[in-house]
Amino acid sequence: MKFIDETVITVQSGNGGRGCVSFRREKFIPKGGPDGGDGGRGGDVILRASSARRTLYRFRFEREFKAENGGHGQGNQRSGRDGEDLILEIPPGTVVTDVDTGEIVKDFDSLEESFIIANGGRGGQGNTRFKSSTHRTPRFAQPGEPGQFLNLKLELKLLADVGLVGLPNAGKSTLIRAMTSARPKVGSYPFTTLTPSLGVVQTGWGDPFVVADIPGLIEGAHQGTGLGIRFLRHVERTRVLVHLIDVDQIDPDDPLGSMRTINTELALYSEDLARKPQIVVLNKLDLPQAGELADVFEAAAEVSPGALEPLRISAETGDGLQQLISRILLLLDRPHEDL
Numbered sequence: 454m455k456f457i458d459e460t461v462i463t464v465q466s467g468n469g470g471r472g473c474v475s476f477r478r479e480k481f482i483p484k485g486g487p488d489g490g491d492g493g494r495g496g497d498v499i500l501r502a503s504s505a506r507r508t509l510y511r512f513r514f515e516r517e518f519k520a521e522n523g524g525h526g527q528g529n530q531r532s533g534r535d536g537e538d539l540i541l542e543i544p545p546g547t548v549v550t551d552v553d554t555g556e557i558v559k560d561f562d563s564l565e566e567s568f569i570i571a572n573g574g575r576g577g578q579g580n581t582r583f584k585s586s587t588h589r590t591p592r593f594a595q596p597g598e599p600g601q602f603l604n605l606k607l608e609l610k611l612l613a614d615v616g617l618v619g620l621p622n623a624g625k626s627t628l629i630r631a632m633t634s635a636r637p638k639v640g641s642y643p644f645t646t647l648t649p650s651l652g653v654v655q656t657g658w659g660d661p662f663v664v665a666d667i668p669g670l671i672e673g674a675h676q677g678t679g680l681g682i683r684f685l686r687h688v689e690r691t692r693v694l695v696h697l698i699d700v701d702q703i704d705p706d707d708p709l710g711s712m713r714t715i716n717t718e719l720a721l722y723s724e725d726l727a728r729k730p731q732i733v734v735l736n737k738l739d740l741p742q743a744g745e746l747a748d749v750f751e752a753a754a755e756v757s758p759g760a761l762e763p764l765r766i767s768a769e770t771g772d773g774l775q776q777l778i779s780r781i782l783l784l785l786d787r788p789h790e791d792l
């Protein structure tokens with residue numbers, strides 16, 4: 454199933470039913486009074502965040518939604534039937550924007566929650582209601598109030614605990630495959646990952662946590678270069694970033710260069726992202742000369758402010774993964790094994 458993270462739909466609440474103009478007609482009563490009933494209420498459109506929904510996939514096929522109209526009033530003081538509400542289930546983490554005003558109408562960040570996005574129109578009053586001592590035969594009734602029509606953008610922000618960031622080819626997808634049952638594509642070329650994916654890490658000694666793999670970031674990403682920027686919003690709500698670095702690409706003349714590139718892009722995108730706790734992870738330690746390059750990196754990192762403690766792993770062989778998971782749990786403030 455393709456991951457869909459953004460879609461535009463239209464919703465329309467039901468129109469209120471028209472009020473009725475009618476007069477009693479009975480044998481032997483030549484002029485009966487007004488007896489037109491009220492129109493029914495139009496149905497509401499309700500958005501409901503349900504954890505049974507993980508994606509916005511269903512909206513690929515169906516994009517127009519309308520709640521039922523209210524029934525028209527009828528003679529003999531019969532009111533029209535209320536229109537049925539339309540309930541649309543969406544995944545928790547969906548942000549709903551009114552396309553026409555650009556306003557965020559609703560941000561579903563908790564789990565199960567319902568929200569009336571478009572109110573049904575009120576039903577019109579029938580002519581019975583307009584009867585008075587001075588006006589015994591009102592020949593008019595109210596029309597029903599029209600329903601609301603809205604263009605809505607739905608955006609799904611993944612609710613992950615941990616975001617994987619790094620240059621293309623750093624091994625992010627390999628890492629999420631090694632830690633979880635998620636199966637994103639791995640390739641020896643940049644931009645293998647085109648859409649984010651989520652994986653659940655079962656820790657064995659605590660609650661599982663969710664990791665998001667996103668496309669690689671490159672210089673200029675915050676201005677839209679490459680692909681990663683479109684997906685940075687998926688890591689905006691994570692609590693910890695794992696910053697993955699391919700040791701094999703470390704330039705001995707500027708060992709921290711690639712890390713700087715990513716951190717600059719994060720900061721230019723959002724200060725909050727830049728401030729998130731980050732675990733720096735050197736990957737591909739199974740390659741020849743990887744150890745020496747990692748030493749060079751660490752030596753350089755030591756002299757920079759806010760000294761880092763990079764972890765050394767191989768996503769391919771699985772070396773160092775338990776330690777990485779422990780470090781993540783520590784930062785998530787969850788029970789963990791001693792490091």
Ligand SMILES: Nc1nc2c(ncn2[C@@H]2O[C@H](COP(=O)(O)OP(=O)(O)OP(=O)(O)O)[C@@H](O)[C@H]2O)c(=O)[nH]1
Binds near residue numbers: 622647
């Ligand atoms: N030797 C070795 N190769 C690795 C390791 N981890 C990843 N690779 C290789 O590095 C290449 C890139 O891996 P991916 O997991 O696709 O990298 P990515 O960071 O997801 O790349 P993008 O999706 O393009 O951003 C693939 O050829 C992997 O097989 C590792 O620990 N050791």
Ligand SMILES: [Mg+2]
Binds near residue numbers: 626637639646668
């Ligand atoms: Mg990838």
